[in-house]
Amino acid sequence: MNQLELASPFQLYFNPILILKQGQIWRLVTTFLFFGTFGFNFFFNMIFTYRYCRMLEEGSFRNRTADFVLMFMFGAVCMIVSFIHA
Structure with missing residues (x-):
């Protein structure tokens, strides 16, 4: 950005x-x-994020895309709530 x-x-x-x-x-x-400015760290963050999401979706969340999206939304809400109360 x-x-x-x-x-x-x-x-x-x-x-x-x-x-x-x-x-x-x-x-x-x-x-x-x-994820920060474009560069080496940004590139590796994108690779690891893509790889981890792909492994989760092909393994634990196979044929359950909605559950996969809800897991991300639940995690985001939990992080925001825990940050506000910290």
């Missing part, structure tokens, strides 16, 4: 105060979608 100058990382990170007081709801989603 930063290379294309569409948005800076400061517009995407999780900030409970901005979410609750200014209604910046997009921060609940974008915090999970930003």
